Amino acid sequence: MPCTKPLRVKWFSDKGLSMVKALAGEEHIVVQTKDKDGKKAMYGMWLGDQDTKTENYTKVFGAAPKTTEMDMLELNVENDRVEDFACLKAGTVYIYLTPAKAKESIIPDKPAATGMIYFYKAGGSWKFVTEDEYEAKKASLPDVCFATDQFINKFSEASFPDLSSLRLEPGQDYNSDVPADVKESLSF
Numbered sequence: 001m002p003c004t005k006p007l008r009v010k011w012f013s014d015k016g017l018s019m020v021k022a023l024a025g026e027e028h029i030v031v032q033t034k035d036k037d038g039k040k041a042m043y044g045m046w047l048g049d050q051d052t053k054t055e056n057y058t059k060v061f062g063a064a065p066k067t068t069e070m071d072m073l074e075l076n077v078e079n080d081r082v083e084d085f086a087c088l089k090a091g092t093v094y095i096y097l098t099p100a101k102a103k104e105s106i107i108p109d110k111p112a113a114t115g116m117i118y119f120y121k122a123g124g125s126w127k128f129v130t131e132d133e134y135e136a137k138k139a140s141l142p143d144v145c146f147a148t149d150q151f152i153n154k155f156s157e158a159s160f161p162d163l164s165s166l167r168l169e170p171g172q173d174y175n176s177d178v179p180a181d182v183k184e185s186l187s188f
Contacts, residue, residue: 011072025087032082042075042082103151120145
């Protein structure tokens with residue numbers, strides 16, 4: 001029997017949110033909400049096999065979760081830009097109203113830098129080498145450093161493992177000489 005009148009969902013109303021739109025795929029639900037100030041947010045709930053929930057949420061919802069509470073995930077999408085969305089059998093499509101803002105580089109004084117960026121901490125501050133500078137500066141890079149060609153949201157707030165503990169002396173072996181807790185801190 002089809003639902004002929006809107007129903008209040010207590011989980012959202014308890015948080016001061018009203019549902020704008022709710023759609024379902026075969027094994028998931030996506031809900032667009034807004035708060036009393038009109039700020040939008042997207043939530044998803046996985047209804048499928050609970051053993052595969054973690055590995056499926058990014059694939060199905062099209063976004064990693066921001067927060068999890070019970071089985072409702074706040075989706076990490078650009079909420080202010082979502083004009084519409086659709087749930088497919090095993091996925092979610094978002095239609096954005098405006099073009100995305102250009103993402104700035106992780107290098108504070110070079111916001112337009114693109115390509116591979118090498119970075120490491122020295123003297124308590126981050127040092128950066130762009131792809132264009134790499135050949136000229138590669139000898140000055142530490143033995144172990146980070147490298148990415150991807151945007152890192154809120155880089156200044158991100159935490160990274162201390163790579164200095166990975167510096168090995170000649171004859172040392174990573175598998176036997178690097179402590180397990182250091183290896184664990186590197187899996188992010």
